[in-house]
Amino acid sequence: MDQNLRELYQEIILDHSRHPRHFGPLPAANHMAEGHNPLCGDRVKVYLQVGADDRIADVSFEGRGCAISVASASLMTEMLMGRTLAEADALMGGFLHLVKGEDAGALNEDDRERLEVMAGVSAFPMRVKCATLAWHAMKAALDNETVAKTE
Amino acid sequence: MNANVQMGIYDVDALRRDFPILSREVHGRPLVYLDNAASAQKPKPVLDAMMSFMTNEYANVHRGVHYLSGVATERYEEARRRIQRFLNAAYEDEIIYTKGGTEAINLVASSYLSPRIEPGDEIVLSVMEHHSNIVPWHFLRERQGAVLKWVEVSDLGELDPADVARAMSPRTKLVAISHMSNVLGTKTDLREIVHAAHERGVPVLADGCQGAVHGTVDVQALDVDFYAITGHKIYGPTGIGALYAKRAHLKTMRPYQGGGEMIREVTRANVTYADPPMRFEAGTPPIAQTVGLAAALDYVEKVGREKIAAHETALARAAQSRLKELNGIHIIGEALDKGPIISFEAIGIHAHDLATILDREGVAVRGGHHCAQVLMDRFNVAGTARASFALYNTMEEVDALIAAVGVARKVFG
Numbered sequence: 001m002d003q004n005l006r007e008l009y010q011e012i013i014l015d016h017s018r019h020p021r022h023f024g025p026l027p028a029a030n031h032m033a034e035g036h037n038p039l040c041g042d043r044v045k046v047y048l049q050v051g052a053d054d055r056i057a058d059v060s061f062e063g064r065g066c067a068i069s070v071a072s073a074s075l076m077t078e079m080l081m082g083r084t085l086a087e088a089d090a091l092m093g094g095f096l097h098l099v100k101g102e103d104a105g106a107l108n109e110d111d112r113e114r115l116e117v118m119a120g121v122s123a124f125p126m127r128v129k130c131a132t133l134a135w136h137a138m139k140a141a142l143d144n145e146t147v148a149k150t151e
Numbered sequence: 152m153n154a155n156v157q158m159g160i161y162d163v164d165a166l167r168r169d170f171p172i173l174s175r176e177v178h179g180r181p182l183v184y185l186d187n188a189a190s191a192q193k194p195k196p197v198l199d200a201m202m203s204f205m206t207n208e209y210a211n212v213h214r215g216v217h218y219l220s221g222v223a224t225e226r227y228e229e230a231r232r233r234i235q236r237f238l239n240a241a242y243e244d245e246i247i248y249t250k251g252g253t254e255a256i257n258l259v260a261s262s263y264l265s266p267r268i269e270p271g272d273e274i275v276l277s278v279m280e281h282h283s284n285i286v287p288w289h290f291l292r293e294r295q296g297a298v299l300k301w302v303e304v305s306d307l308g309e310l311d312p313a314d315v316a317r318a319m320s321p322r323t324k325l326v327a328i329s330h331m332s333n334v335l336g337t338k339t340d341l342r343e344i345v346h347a348a349h350e351r352g353v354p355v356l357a358d359g360c361q362g363a364v365h366g367t368v369d370v371q372a373l374d375v376d377f378y379a380i381t382g383h384k385i386y387g388p389t390g391i392g393a394l395y396a397k398r399a400h401l402k403t404m405r406p407y408q409g410g411g412e413m414i415r416e417v418t419r420a421n422v423t424y425a426d427p428p429m430r431f432e433a434g435t436p437p438i439a440q441t442v443g444l445a446a447a448l449d450y451v452e453k454v455g456r457e458k459i460a461a462h463e464t465a466l467a468r469a470a471q472s473r474l475k476e477l478n479g480i481h482i483i484g485e486a487l488d489k490g491p492i493i494s495f496e497a498i499g500i501h502a503h504d505l506a507t508i509l510d511r512e513g514v515a516v517r518g519g520h521h522c523a524q525v526l527m528d529r530f531n532v533a534g535t536a537r538a539s540f541a542l543y544n545t546m547e548e549v550d551a552l553i554a555a556v557g558v559a560r561k562v563f564g
Contacts, residue, residue, distance in 0.1 A: 002178065002511050005507075005508060009504070009562050009563075039519060040518070040520070040534055041520045041524065041527065065501065066504045067504045068503075126507075127503070
């Protein structure tokens with residue numbers, strides 16, 4: 001098996017895809033949006049509960065998709081928890097650079113390390129959309145749209 | 152090589168040399184191209200015919216009085232007669248050039264069926280249609296109140312002509328059905344369906360985008376009213392396809408797009424239209440592509456359509472039975488009479504992950520819904536992986552497919 005594949009399907013990615021964190025609807029959500037990849041039919045719904053202090057108090061997702069899209073969504077929910085909206089926005093910006101193989105300088109050291117598992121996607125341009133699906137949905141939800149624009 | 156020659160059908164290695172792309176590598180491995188149902192690769196005679204035409208004989212068609220215009224028009228009309236022979240149509244003017252199967256079906260929807268639809272009129276189609284044979288009918292539902300009547304397929308993916316007959320009513324205006332499913336490979340019993348429809352005075356459109364590639368088609372023997380084909384799946388170029396339509400229907404059909412070439416006379420106050428087929432061919436057509444398509448049909452007939460079908464079926468049967476032997480692989484579409492198209496799921500592996508891993512092993516398959524979401528819903532899957540075979544595939548490539556699926560199962564442990 002080639003090295004790129006090994007990096008793409010790391011154990012931690014497979015683990016997130018088999019056991020997604022924060023999976024299921026969020027009754028207390030005050031932001032929600034859906035992402036849809038018409039190429040493969042994958043769908044993801046992202047729920048956010050944002051407090052008066054503009055911090056993400058809770059977050060979840062549900063849907064079906066490939067290992068990359070589910071793992072990416074799962075990882076995203078873990079990382080968003082407790083962040084301010086401005087921090088969430090910066091995180092997404094850095095993530096998009098990372099999966100396209102660009103300089104993700106905006107990310108701090110800790111975030112970069114945690115997101116590094118997704119960097120293997122950059123060697124698979126056809127799959128970048130899988131990795132970004134949930135993130136676009138999250139962005140749409142925070143922008144008070146209900147449907148994500150996928151670039 | 153011996154194994155393939157021993158299949159006794161033809162020397163596949165010799166044919167492979169006609170397809171330059173097959174000698175390339177992807178990701179450092181020999182290309183194993185099993186995405187033929189999406190589009191087939193092109194043999195040198197097709198490339199040469201187009202290059203030679205554009206180098207030596209090119210001009211616009213049906214326009215000028217100059218020498219090259221005459222030559223180009225002759226080649227263009229010769230290609231039409233080539234398609235006529237390929238489908239065994241009675242008359243050359245029953246062949247309308249389109250940009251592909253999609254446009255052929257849209258043409259029928261717009262020029263034939265739309266003027267005949269009253270609210271509540273019905274269109275019968277199967278759940279295994281490609282979106283190109285669904286969405287044009289949805290247009291008539293949205294715009295004119297047509298009702299779509301869906302014919303189910305069995306768990307094996309078989310379509311019972313009796314179910315098509317049962318779906319018809321006095322309000323049925325058209326039966327639109329695939330000659331071969333692009334997902335399941337199922338061959339439909341078109342003759343039986345046409346017979347049942349004609350008994351009720353209903354015309355039949357067949358989507359032949361796969362059917363015409365993997366067997367012989369005789370539109371007169373089938374007595375089918377409309378038959379849509381596309382060039383790029385039968386080793387020809389993209390941007391060219393054709394609609395076969397019976398003369399009697401064409402005479403009654405209104406124009407499709409308006410423009411040059413499709414008119415008889417245009418004045419400030421009025422316009423009159425050319426006779427078929429020109430009436431339906433507005434604008435400058437893809438001229439070199441018709442020459443390429445004719446060369447592709449020559450190529451296929453030279454190899455032999457029955458031989459190709461036998462070769463492909465042998466490969467697909469072997470691939471399907473070997474996939475079935477693997478644990479956790481589920482075949483979708485096991486009709487008794489099927490073409491060389493195999494859809495499968497690997498339990499616990501999404502079709503796109505599977506296709507990505509296969510790709511890294513050099514094996515090109517399609518993963519996804521294959522423009523057949525109604526069918527995906529029927530089988531309750533988000534998508535499938537699909538391996539589809541062409542005249543140039545080999546038993547070694549079946550081995551490569553099976554080995555690559557093994558790698559995917561290892562990755563996902």
